[in-house]
Amino acid sequence: MPSQIRINITRQTLIYSCNKLEEPIQFSISTGSNGVGQKEGSGQTPLGKHIIRAKVGQGMPAGAVFVGRRFTGEIYSHDLAVKFPDRDWILSRILWLSGKEVGVNRLGDVDTMRRYIYIHGTPDTEPMGIPASHGCIRMRNQDIIQLFDLVDLYTPVVIEP
Numbered sequence: 001m002p003s004q005i006r007i008n009i010t011r012q013t014l015i016y017s018c019n020k021l022e023e024p025i026q027f028s029i030s031t032g033s034n035g036v037g038q039k040e041g042s043g044q045t046p047l048g049k050h051i052i053r054a055k056v057g058q059g060m061p062a063g064a065v066f067v068g069r070r071f072t073g074e075i076y077s078h079d080l081a082v083k084f085p086d087r088d089w090i091l092s093r094i095l096w097l098s099g100k101e102v103g104v105n106r107l108g109d110v111d112t113m114r115r116y117i118y119i120h121g122t123p124d125t126e127p128m129g130i131p132a133s134h135g136c137i138r139m140r141n142q143d144i145i146q147l148f149d150l151v152d153l154y155t156p157v158v159i160e161p
Contacts, residue, residue: 002018002019002156003016003017003018003019003020003150003151003152003155003156004016004017004018004155004156004157004158005052005119005147005151005155005156005157005158006157006158006160007029007031007137007157007158007159007160008160008161009031009036009045009047009131009159009160009161010161012028012029012030012031012128012129012130012131013026013027013028013029014026014027014029014119014137014139014147015027016147016150016151018150025146025147025150027139027140027143027147028128028129028140028143029119029128029129029137029138029139030122030126030127030128030129030130030131030132030133030137030138030139031045031131031133031135031136031137031138032044032045032131032133032134032135032136033131033132033133033134034131034135035131036159036161038104038105038110038112039109039110040109040110040111040114040115042135043134043135044135045117045131045133045135045136045137045159046097046099046105046110046112046115046117046135046159047104047105047159047160047161048099048100048101048104048105048158048159049099049100049101049105049156049157049158050097050098050099050100050105050112050156050157050158050159051097051098051100051154051155051156051157052095052096052097052098052119052151052152052153052154052155052157053096053097053098053113053153053154054069054094054095054096054153055093055094055095055096055148055151055153056069056093056094056096057071057092057093057094057148058093058148060092060093061075061092062091062092062121062141062142062145063075063076063077063091063092063121063141064076064091064092065080065089065090065091066090066091066094066120067090069094069096076089076091076123081123081125088134089122089123089126090118090120090121090122090136091120091121091122091123091141091144092120092121092141092144092145093120093121093144093145093147093148094118094119094120095118095119095120095144095147095148095151096113096116096117096118097112097113097117097118097119097157098112098113099111099112099113115135116136117135117136117137118136118137119136119137119139119144119147119157120136120137120138120139120144121138121139121140121141121143121144121145122138122139122140122141124140124141126138128140137159
């Protein structure tokens with residue numbers, strides 16, 4: 001079986017499978033607190049077929065802080081969280097998704113890539129297993145680092161309700 005990622009919104013899980021692994025790997029995640037949806041500005045997690053279009057953060061330390069997909073030079077800490085309480089923390093690694101279905105999650109006001117929908121790390125204090133993100137798929141830092149190292153560009157990603 002070729003590599004693939006399946007994200008289940010109801011179960012709040014991400015499953016990575018490929019022919020190199022004996023068993024698929026399952027991770028607990030957190031998706032959009034506003035539910036599922038495709039529209040730009042909705043804060044919802046888009047459904048459907050996607051690919052990993054870009055990988056950001058190779059070789060960065062766990063907890064590396066990204067803004068606009070650029071490393072800020074900061075490493076996440078409690079003091080940093082207190083200093084910037086309203087920041088949507090994007091940490092450690094970024095897998096930037098691109099939709100594959102025109103009119104569903106590609107082009108126009110439903111374009112997943114233009115919405116900057118990522119699979120990314122988040123502070124370990126953030127809950128997993130419940131929807132709490134601004135639309136992205138959040139993972140524990142060690143989990144996103146592990147996944148990042150396993151996947152290739154253009155790996156298929158299916159996000160299902």
